[in-house]
Amino acid sequence: MRIAPLLTAAIVLFSARSAVYAQTFIVANEARIQSRIKALGLIGDTSLGIRKRVAYSTGDIAARKYITGLMQSVGLSVRVDAGGNIIGSRKGKNASLPPILLGSHTDAVPNGGIYDGDLGVIGAIECIELLNENHLVTDHPLEVVDFVDEEGGLTGSEVMIGGLTAARLGAITNGGKTIRQGIADLGGDPDQLDKAVRRKGDIEAYLELHIEQGGNLERENRDIGIVEGIVGLDSWTIEVTGTTNHAGTTPMPGRKDALVIASKLVVLVNEIALRIPGRQVATVGQINVFPGASNVIPGRAVMSLDVRDLSRQKLDSVFGLIRQTADSLAAATGTTINFIRKTAADPAMAEKKIRSLITLSADEAKLSTLSLPSGAGHDAQDMARIAPMGMIFVPSKGGISHTPEEYTSPQDMAHGATVLFHTLMKLDKN
Amino acid sequence: MRIAPLLTAAIVLFSARSAVYAQTFIVANEARIQSRIKALGLIGDTSLGIRKRVAYSTGDIAARKYITGLMQSVGLSVRVDAGGNIIGSRKGKNASLPPILLGSHTDAVPNGGIYDGDLGVIGAIECIELLNENHLVTDHPLEVVDFVDEEGGLTGSEVMIGGLTAARLGAITNGGKTIRQGIADLGGDPDQLDKAVRRKGDIEAYLELHIEQGGNLERENRDIGIVEGIVGLDSWTIEVTGTTNHAGTTPMPGRKDALVIASKLVVLVNEIALRIPGRQVATVGQINVFPGASNVIPGRAVMSLDVRDLSRQKLDSVFGLIRQTADSLAAATGTTINFIRKTAADPAMAEKKIRSLITLSADEAKLSTLSLPSGAGHDAQDMARIAPMGMIFVPSKGGISHTPEEYTSPQDMAHGATVLFHTLMKLDKN
Numbered sequence: 001m002r003i004a005p006l007l008t009a010a011i012v013l014f015s016a017r018s019a020v021y022a023q024t025f026i027v028a029n030e031a032r033i034q035s036r037i038k039a040l041g042l043i044g045d046t047s048l049g050i051r052k053r054v055a056y057s058t059g060d061i062a063a064r065k066y067i068t069g070l071m072q073s074v075g076l077s078v079r080v081d082a083g084g085n086i087i088g089s090r091k092g093k094n095a096s097l098p099p100i101l102l103g104s105h106t107d108a109v110p111n112g113g114i115y116d117g118d119l120g121v122i123g124a125i126e127c128i129e130l131l132n133e134n135h136l137v138t139d140h141p142l143e144v145v146d147f148v149d150e151e152g153g154l155t156g157s158e159v160m161i162g163g164l165t166a167a168r169l170g171a172i173t174n175g176g177k178t179i180r181q182g183i184a185d186l187g188g189d190p191d192q193l194d195k196a197v198r199r200k201g202d203i204e205a206y207l208e209l210h211i212e213q214g215g216n217l218e219r220e221n222r223d224i225g226i227v228e229g230i231v232g233l234d235s236w237t238i239e240v241t242g243t244t245n246h247a248g249t250t251p252m253p254g255r256k257d258a259l260v261i262a263s264k265l266v267v268l269v270n271e272i273a274l275r276i277p278g279r280q281v282a283t284v285g286q287i288n289v290f291p292g293a294s295n296v297i298p299g300r301a302v303m304s305l306d307v308r309d310l311s312r313q314k315l316d317s318v319f320g321l322i323r324q325t326a327d328s329l330a331a332a333t334g335t336t337i338n339f340i341r342k343t344a345a346d347p348a349m350a351e352k353k354i355r356s357l358i359t360l361s362a363d364e365a366k367l368s369t370l371s372l373p374s375g376a377g378h379d380a381q382d383m384a385r386i387a388p389m390g391m392i393f394v395p396s397k398g399g400i401s402h403t404p405e406e407y408t409s410p411q412d413m414a415h416g417a418t419v420l421f422h423t424l425m426k427l428d429k430n
Numbered sequence: 431m432r433i434a435p436l437l438t439a440a441i442v443l444f445s446a447r448s449a450v451y452a453q454t455f456i457v458a459n460e461a462r463i464q465s466r467i468k469a470l471g472l473i474g475d476t477s478l479g480i481r482k483r484v485a486y487s488t489g490d491i492a493a494r495k496y497i498t499g500l501m502q503s504v505g506l507s508v509r510v511d512a513g514g515n516i517i518g519s520r521k522g523k524n525a526s527l528p529p530i531l532l533g534s535h536t537d538a539v540p541n542g543g544i545y546d547g548d549l550g551v552i553g554a555i556e557c558i559e560l561l562n563e564n565h566l567v568t569d570h571p572l573e574v575v576d577f578v579d580e581e582g583g584l585t586g587s588e589v590m591i592g593g594l595t596a597a598r599l600g601a602i603t604n605g606g607k608t609i610r611q612g613i614a615d616l617g618g619d620p621d622q623l624d625k626a627v628r629r630k631g632d633i634e635a636y637l638e639l640h641i642e643q644g645g646n647l648e649r650e651n652r653d654i655g656i657v658e659g660i661v662g663l664d665s666w667t668i669e670v671t672g673t674t675n676h677a678g679t680t681p682m683p684g685r686k687d688a689l690v691i692a693s694k695l696v697v698l699v700n701e702i703a704l705r706i707p708g709r710q711v712a713t714v715g716q717i718n719v720f721p722g723a724s725n726v727i728p729g730r731a732v733m734s735l736d737v738r739d740l741s742r743q744k745l746d747s748v749f750g751l752i753r754q755t756a757d758s759l760a761a762a763t764g765t766t767i768n769f770i771r772k773t774a775a776d777p778a779m780a781e782k783k784i785r786s787l788i789t790l791s792a793d794e795a796k797l798s799t800l801s802l803p804s805g806a807g808h809d810a811q812d813m814a815r816i817a818p819m820g821m822i823f824v825p826s827k828g829g830i831s832h833t834p835e836e837y838t839s840p841q842d843m844a845h846g847a848t849v850l851f852h853t854l855m856k857l858d859k860n
Contacts, residue, residue, distance in 0.1 A: 214679030231678060235724060246831060247713035247736050248661060248805030249644030252704045259714055260700045263693035270690045274682045283677035284689055285724045287717060294665060294715045294734035294772075304724035306677050342724075375678030401676055402726075 025364065026134060028126050028417035034410040036122045040066060040106065041114030052108035052404075054174040055149035056182030063106045064186060067121060067146050074128040076144060081196035083159030084188030086146040090128060092428075093139045098204040100138070100427060101387070102127060102420065103145030105156065105379060110174055112151075113406025115211045115413075119394070121146045123209040123417040130421050138428040140204050147379045148186060155179055157382035162197040198386055205354060205427055206383035209392045209420045211408045213376050215399025223367035223415050225393025226358045229349035230374045230381040231281075231308040234315050235342040238265070238284075238326070242335045244291060244299030255297055259289045261335050262301035268325045269305065272318065279373060280309040280318050305339075310347045310373045348381035354390030354427065361422035367415050376401075390427075392419050455794065456564060458556050458847035464840035466552045470496060470536065471544030482538035482834075484604040485579035486612030493536045494616060497551060497576050504558040506574060511626035513589030514618030516576040520558060522568045522858075528634040530568070530857060531817070532557060532850065533575030535586065535809060540604055542581075543836025545641045545843075549824070551576045553639040553847040560851050568858040570634050577809045578616060585609055587812035592627040628816055635784060635857055636813035639822045639850045641838045643806050645829025653797035653845050655823025656788045659779035660804045660811040661711075661738040662745050665772040668695070668714075668756070672765045674721060674729030685727055689719050691765050692731035698755045699735065702748065709803060710739040710748050735769075740777045740803045778811035784820030784857065791852035797845050806831075820857075822849050 043066060044052045044059035053059030068086055071078045076088030089099070104120020124144040131138070148156030152173045158164040169180040169190055180190040189195070212218075217225050242256035266284045273282035283306045289298035305322070309315050323339065330337040355371070362369045372393070374380075380391045394416035397407040473496060474482045474489035483489030498516055501508045506518030519529070534550020554574040561568070578586030582603045588594040599610040599620055610620040619625070642648075647655050672686035696714045703712035713736045719728035735752070739745050753769065760767040785801070792799045802823070804810075810821045824846035827837040 212679065213676055214681075216679075216681070233678070245829065246643055246806060247715055248663070248711065248738050248807070249642065249646075249831075250711070250805070250829065251644075251646070251709065252700070252711055257700065257713070259696055259717060263696035266689055266693035267697065270682070270687065279681065281678065281680070281682055283687070283725075283727055285677055285719070285726050285728060286722050287689060287719055289715070289717055292716050294736050295713075296715050297713055298715060306724050308678050375680070376676060377678070399675065399680065401679070 026130055026421060027365070028130065028414040028421065030410045030414035032129065033122055033126055033413050033417055036070065037114060037118055037413065040118050040122065052112045052114065054110055055107035055152050055155070056173060056177045056185055057175045060107050061186065064146065067106060070125050071144060074125055074132060076128060080187040081160070082189045082192045083156050083196040084148040084183040084186035085156045085160060085196065088144040090131070090142040092141040093137055095141065097140045098202055099141040099143045100204045100424060101143045101145055101206045101383070102208070102424065103147060103379065104208050104210060105147040105150035107149050107151055109151045109402050111404065112402050113404055115406050115408045116213065116401055117150055117210070119211055119408065119413055119416065120209045123413070123420050126417040127421045127424055138424070140428050148183065148188070149173065149179065150379055152179070154377065154379055154382050157379035159193050159196050160198055161382045161386050163382065164193065200386045203387040205351070205388045205390065206380060207354070207390050207392070207420060207423060207427070208378060208380045209394070209416045210378060211401065211406070212393040212396045212399070213401035214396065216372050217370055217393060217395040218397065218399060220370050221368070222370040223394070223412065224358070224362040224369045224419050226355050226369050226371045227350050227374050227391035227393055228355070228371050229310050229347050230378055230384070231310050232312055232315050232347035233343060233345045233377065234307045234319060236305040237340040237342060238303050238305055239338045239340070240265070240301040240335060242299050243297070245297045247295045247297050250297060256333065256335050257297050258301040258335065259298040261329060261333055261337070262287065262303055264329055265326055265337065266303070268329070269322055272321050272325065276318065278309065278314060280307065280314055281375060282307045282318060282322070308375055310349070312346055348384040348389070350384070350390050351388035353430070354388055354423070357426045357430070358390055358392055358419060358423045361419045361426060364422060365415070365418050367419065390423060392416055392423070456560055456851060457795070458560065458844040458851060460840045460844035462559065463552055463556055463843050463847055466500065467544060467548055467843065470548050470552065482542045482544065484540055485537035485582050485585070486603060486607045486615055487605040490537050491616065494576065497536055500555050501574060504555055504562060506558060510617040511590070512619045512622045513586050513626040514578040514613040514616035515586040515590060515626065518574040520561070520572040522571040524569050525571065527570045528632055529571040529573045530634045530854060531573045531575055531636045531813070532638070532854065533577060533809065534638050534640060535577040535580035537579050537581055539581045539832045541834065542832050543834055545836050545838045546643065546831055547580055547640070549641055549838065549843055549846065550639045553843070553850050556847040557851045557854055568854070570858050578613065578618070579603065579609065580809055582609070584807065584809055584812050587809035589623050589626050590628050591812045591816050593812065594623065630816050633813070633817040635781070635818045635820065636810060637784070637820050637822070637850060637853060637857070638808060638810045639824070639846045640808060641831065641836070642823040642826045642829070643831035644826065646802050647800055647823060647825040648827065648829060650800050652800040653824070653842065654788070654792040654799045654849050656785050656799050656801045657780050657804050657821035657823055658785070658801050659740045659777050660808055660814070661740050662742055662777035663773060663775045663807070664737045664745050664749060666735040667770040667772060668733050668735055669768045669770070670695070670731040670765060672729055673727070675727045677725045677727050680727060686763065686765050687727050688731040688765065689728040691759060691763055691767070692717065692733055694759055695756055695767065696733070698759070699752055702751050702755065706748065708739065708744060710737065710744055711805060712737045712748060712752070738805055740779070742776055778814040778819070780814070780820050781818035783860070784818055784853070787856045787860070788820055788822055788849060788853050791849045791856060794852060795845070795848050797849065820853060822846055822853070
């Protein structure tokens with residue numbers, strides 16, 4: 001009966017672990033997350049009057065060094081891929097399984113906050129801490145990723161899915177460097193980006209924890225946002241052409257004031273987006289009039305249009321209505337209104353199964369949830385092209401982001417990391 | 431009976447002149463005016479990419495030299511006053527009478543046309559030619575004035591009425607010089623401007639011929655515009671404050687989009703100016719939104735407001751309505767709308783008697799007329815503060831001005847000079 005003791009030991013061992021897992025529900029360490037977010041938040045080019053750190057800056061490089069150190073301190077095997085993305089790996093029980101990726105980014109917009117992106121990387125490292133503390137090994141290998149230059153256009157995740165165009169390499173970024181130079185400065189190899197590319201099947205799943213950057217969770221008083229998907233974004237430049245004339249000598253009737261027509265269109269765009277049932281948004285964030293003198297009737301107005309929704313069909317129907325309204329307006333006023341398309345990004349849906357695992361994890365943690373779309377873009381939208389994707393939101397105070405006033409409480413951050421951890425564990429066993 | 435032949439001679443002489451005046455109605459020389467307008471129009475800093483000549487530039491100085499030469503060629507006694515204004519004088523029969531002034535300006539906006547201002551000076555010189563050719567001497571002394579820097583803010587006429595502020599002397603003009611330096615470069619004396627000042631009673635009347643710079647005469651198919659007055663101009667900066675937010679993550683309901691509110695106000699300003707009976711105009715010619723990114727809901731919009739009318743009461747009531755509308759809009763949307771006044775210029779009326787003399791002169795010349803306000807500013811509005819003022823308009827093709835496309839036909843220019851001449855003659859005898 002030599003087998004029995006061994007078997008018993010195994011059962012005891014298994015039971016002991018299950019007991020820990022079941023009886024003392026594993027939760028993230030609030031103080032640890034907060035101290036790391038604060039430490040990371042102090043790194044940046046404040047000398048330039050920039051609150052945080054834009055991609056490829058000395059601040060960005062310093063922050064990435066800090067993240068590399070953290071990854072190493074929790075036992076991850078760290079490498080930098082050709083795109084400059086930092087990847088920390090932890091072995092799983094079954095080396096033949098594709099890895100589960102957890103991640104986000106640590107670069108920031110100029111004058112940004114200290115939570116956007118950072119929480120996703122610190123939260124992923126927290127999951128590794130929890131695995132270590134509880135002596136757990138997942139079946140799948142795990143990878144924690146700190147993507148490059150998310151704010152400049154998802155550069156690192158674009159590289160990873162093989163989507164970064166050659167033209168983008170020469171683009172000048174917020175910090176003044178080209179993306180090519182920036183990637184090289186982060187330790188990547190812009191001439192061998194193919195080496196960083198992952199394909200469908202290479203990754204088991206991608207999970208990202210992020211602050212909401214909106215006010216829905218706070219308004220609804222919920223702890224956890226379960227992201228349904230990342231909205232598609234269609235953008236245009238709209239050009240209204242009327243007739244420039246003297247503001248003093250031109251009678252009101254018969255004027256073809258491009259700003260008056262553009263203003264009517266701005267109001268109608270807003271009304272259309274408000275009127276249609278659903279959660280679509282439409283925004284005019286830029287407008288310029290020409291010649292732009294107080295005593296001259298504008299002959300030309302140029303403005304932006306940004307339309308977002310989770311459904312491609314809805315995006316098309318909203319734009320169709322706006323276009324139709326603009327055409328009627330132009331015909332009625334004898335002006336012309338042209339639309340020049342800038343971008344057309346399809347929505348990226350979170351996987352249904354992962355969403356239900358997030359919900360289950362939040363329920364177990366006794367946290368309230370809200371399903372919602374992400375109106376902002378994230379690395380997750382790229383990763384969804386090659387792997388099942390799930391995204392967890394935590395509340396942003398006042399719904400504000402991309403400003404130093406951005407704030408998420410330590411408790412909310414810990415809640416997010418706890419749900420991320422349990423979602424990872426369920427996904428691993430699934 | 432030695433007296434008789436002498437008396438007869440005098441009567442014959444007088445009759446002969448009256449006969450010329452009555453039988454062959456004096457008309458301006460179309461070819462002469464056209465050739466001088468063209469010659470003057472060739473003078474300018476085209477090397478700078480500027481179509482014409484801004485005040486105080488080398489082109490302006492060259493043009494003033496040309497005008498000085500023309501004045502001398504028609505027998506005027508030419509001086510430059512302390513403000514740099516060129517004044518050509520012709521004696522009248524009665525030296526104790528105050529002079530009648532005829533004039534305009536020869537400086538131009540950057541990239542302007544060749545008729546705005548120039549026609550008034552060339553037309554005044556044409557009147558002197560007609561007096562010379564017809565051996566006529568007026569009772570009143572006459573003065574032809576080429577004012578300084580009209581386009582920069584009526585500088586020369588402001589000097590003449592004692593209205594130029596000390597602060598303006600240091601202002602930088604379109605050509606890069608200060609007004610102080612510019613006046614000195616034109617032969618004026620910026621430290622003795624008081625010597626150029628004329629007071630009420632110093633001038634019998636001021637007459638100005640000008641292109642309409644609007645489309646009323648062309649639209650109504652009339653030859654001569656009888657200016658009722660120069661409109662008052664009230665201008666403001668309007669600041670709309672809402673809430674900046676992410677264009678993707680902020681739901682449509684509850685947004686405080688400063689551009690949407692500003693756009694509603696632009697449309698309402700236009701509607702108010704269109705709806706009220708009268709010829710008031712209201713224009714928003716400038717708008718800027720902040721932060722001004724396509725993916726950010728504008729939190730702030732700043733725009734100009736320019737309101738013009740011949741009546742101070744009307745100006746106040748139009749603004750009152752706009753203000754009331756803005757206040758309601760702000761209250762309804764939870765935004766703030768502030769008005770910062772920039773200028774408040776009262777209307778300047780043409781003298782009723784002079785207007786009737788212009789009408790009479792046009793009737794005699796078998797030219798059709800239209801009474802209308804001047805929506806643009808002119809030196810005449812300053813002169814109206816110290817003397818009876820009359821202004822004659824001729825058609826502008828397409829109503830356009832302040833551009834190289836500005837055009838008035840030689841025939842229309844000659845019509846204007848003919849009416850200017852006969853108005854002068856009637857005024858002189860009045």
